[in-house]
Amino acid sequence: xxxxxxxxxxxxxxxxxxxxxxxxxxxxxxxxxxxxxxxxxxxxxxxxxxxxxxxxxxxxxxxxxxxxxxxxxxxxxxxxxxxxxxxxxxxxxxxxxxxxxxxxxxxxxxxxxxxxxxxxxxxxxxxxxxxxxxxxxxxxxxxxxxxxxxxxxxxxxxxxxxxxxxxxxxxxxxxxxxxxxxxxxxxxxxxxxxxxxxxxxxxxxxxxxxxxxxxxxxxxxxxxxxxxxxxxxxxxxxxxxxxxxxxxxxxxxxxxxxxxxxxxxxxxxxxxxxxxxxxxxxxxxxxxxxxxxxxxxx
Amino acid sequence: xxxxxxxxxxxxxxxxxxxxxxxxxxxxxxxxxxxxxxxxxxxxxxxxxxxxxxxxxxxxxxxxxxxxxxxxxxxxxxxxxxxxxxxxxxxxxxxxxxxxxxxxxxxxxxxxxxxxxxxxxxxxxxxxxxxxxxxxxxxxxxxxxxxxxxxxxxxxxxxxxxxxxxxxxxxxxxxxxxxxxxxxxxxxxxxxxxxxxxxxxxxxxxxxxxxxxxxxxxxxxxxxxxxxxxxxxxxxxxxxxxxxxxxxx
Ligand SMILES: Nc1ncnc2c1ncn2[C@@H]1O[C@H](COP(=O)(O)OP(=O)(O)OP(=O)(O)O)[C@@H](O)[C@H]1O
Ligand SMILES: [Mg+2]
Numbered sequence: 001x002x003x004x005x006x007x008x009x010x011x012x013x014x015x016x017x018x019x020x021x022x023x024x025x026x027x028x029x030x031x032x033x034x035x036x037x038x039x040x041x042x043x044x045x046x047x048x049x050x051x052x053x054x055x056x057x058x059x060x061x062x063x064x065x066x067x068x069x070x071x072x073x074x075x076x077x078x079x080x081x082x083x084x085x086x087x088x089x090x091x092x093x094x095x096x097x098x099x100x101x102x103x104x105x106x107x108x109x110x111x112x113x114x115x116x117x118x119x120x121x122x123x124x125x126x127x128x129x130x131x132x133x134x135x136x137x138x139x140x141x142x143x144x145x146x147x148x149x150x151x152x153x154x155x156x157x158x159x160x161x162x163x164x165x166x167x168x169x170x171x172x173x174x175x176x177x178x179x180x181x182x183x184x185x186x187x188x189x190x191x192x193x194x195x196x197x198x199x200x201x202x203x204x205x206x207x208x209x210x211x212x213x214x215x216x217x218x219x220x221x222x223x224x225x226x227x228x229x230x231x232x233x234x235x236x237x238x239x240x241x242x243x244x245x246x247x248x249x250x251x252x253x254x255x256x257x258x259x260x261x262x263x264x265x266x267x268x269x270x271x272x273x274x275x276x277x278x279x280x281x282x283x284x285x286x287x288x289x290x291x292x293x294x295x296x297x298x
Numbered sequence: 299x300x301x302x303x304x305x306x307x308x309x310x311x312x313x314x315x316x317x318x319x320x321x322x323x324x325x326x327x328x329x330x331x332x333x334x335x336x337x338x339x340x341x342x343x344x345x346x347x348x349x350x351x352x353x354x355x356x357x358x359x360x361x362x363x364x365x366x367x368x369x370x371x372x373x374x375x376x377x378x379x380x381x382x383x384x385x386x387x388x389x390x391x392x393x394x395x396x397x398x399x400x401x402x403x404x405x406x407x408x409x410x411x412x413x414x415x416x417x418x419x420x421x422x423x424x425x426x427x428x429x430x431x432x433x434x435x436x437x438x439x440x441x442x443x444x445x446x447x448x449x450x451x452x453x454x455x456x457x458x459x460x461x462x463x464x465x466x467x468x469x470x471x472x473x474x475x476x477x478x479x480x481x482x483x484x485x486x487x488x489x490x491x492x493x494x495x496x497x498x499x500x501x502x503x504x505x506x507x508x509x510x511x512x513x514x515x516x517x518x519x520x521x522x523x524x525x526x527x528x529x530x531x532x533x534x535x536x537x538x539x540x541x542x543x544x545x546x547x
Contacts, residue, residue: 193386
């Protein structure tokens with residue numbers, strides 16, 4: 001419910017018998033729904049587990065993919081690797097957001113002075129959206145150090161991160177651009193009619209709305225980035241994937257891969273919940289409701 | 299009100315032409331608006347009322363002709379268009395409030411960014427204006443928590459905040475339910491009484507009759523007939539005008 005402002009007027013109010021009855025009915029319905037949900041979940045999970053465990057190859061698969069002892073032994077190393085993934089992801093995500101936003105804005109600039117900027121941004125997006133990430137990784141990872149230039153980093157993590165930034169900035173720039181274009185021109189007209197400049201309009205009216213709208217898409221890219229951060233293992237950085245690979249050969253057992261996979265999934269879930277909560281905030285998406293009264297339907 | 303009262307009209311539109319592709323929307327419009335006067339534009343849908351208001355607010359470029367605001371040619375490309383727009387207030391049919399900002403921030407935005415008023419002063423003034431339109435209690439609300447009439451009154455407050463010389467109002471009640479129209483029109487009547495200069499596009503003939511100093515009927519890209527509300531609405535001379543008014547019923 002969003003109608004919080006009107007509450008004070010109803011101080012002396014006690015619900016009528018009808019309302020009490022309605023509330024009781026709704027509570028009953030809610031309890032029933034919970035029970036049904038629990039029952040169907042248990043039943044479905046049961047069937048899935050049964051199907052898996054009763055398959056002829058299950059004992060062998062369990063031994064080589066779901067060995068608890070191996071999992072426990074491998075966990076610290078995989079976690080250590082995952083910490084690297086997390087740091088790479090966090091740093092890259094920030095850089096990507098900044099670069100992508102700059103690219104997206106560059107593509108909206110008008111006027112002849114900005115032509116080179118606009119053209120460069122467009123070319124950049126075209127190139128790096130088309131190149132497979134793995135190629136960028138290999139080119140940057142092995143090509144850049146080969147130049148033997150002063151000041152060029154040589155650590156695998158940095159080069160890997162750079163490749164991720166190059167590729168993802170191009171994608172995220174397009175996400176931002178779509179968001180910018182989704183803001184209705186009448187919003188721009190309203191801002192300009194107040195005397196705001198083009199830049200002020202972009203900063204205070206267009207971008208805030210554009211960014212809010214693309215948050216789900218950005219989150220999606222963030223999850224993808226989290227997974228693709230595993231690719232820096234190609235360059236030799238010891239991340240979760242590489243650590244799992246090492247542990248797999250140490251124990252001659254595939255369980256560490258399952259451990260790594262499980263951890264990656266665990267990481268993405270809170271991210272999704274955070275955006276869902278954000279998008280429910282009043283004034284966050286705006287425009288969707290239009291006028292008062294859309295509350296319960298939102 | 300105006301510091302440079304040279305005696306001429308506040309707004310003067312001379313031979314303004316505007317086409318979109320091959321559609322000629324404005325085909326040589328002439329219109330003068332004296333200070334403190336209210337000019338109402340009427341005309342069929344598509345007759346160019348919105349386009350005319352948008353060209354005055356420099357949201358569209360004219361193809362020909364000049365628009366003078368306080369004697370200054372604002373269609374001159376050397377003009378600082380942003381500064382010109384800041385001298386006028388425009389209110390749209392669809393409110394166009396900024397949905398991600400609270401009511402108070404919607405109203406203070408122009409003061410803070412365009413006129414560089416510090417936030418406390420800007421909010422003080424905005425609160426006074428919201429009070430004026432009867433919505434001080436909604437300052438902390440988001441636009442989508444307001445009714446249509448309330449949203450439109452906020453939009454009017456937002457355009458009033460920088461003390462515009464001229465208000466351009468484009469069918470500000472046509473997106474509203476009938477019972478909400480009154481509260482917005484009442485506000486406009488008060489603004490007029492306070493001496494605001496207004497150009498209003500509207501289908502509300504009752505409003506035109508009571509508030510307008512001059513009514514202009516737009517047809518075929520020109521001001522087809524003009525005069526006092528009694529003349530144009532009560533005793534139209536042109537066949538087209540009669541047709542239009544008859545269709546309104
Ligand atoms: N940006 C645009 N591009 C192309 N055509 C346009 C554009 N804006 C307006 N037009 C056309 O110009 C004509 C006049 O439109 P305008 O909105 O000014 O009419 P109006 O008198 O305000 O009508 P209404 O009463 O329906 O609001 C219409 O035929 C419309 O299709
Ligand atoms: Mg219109």
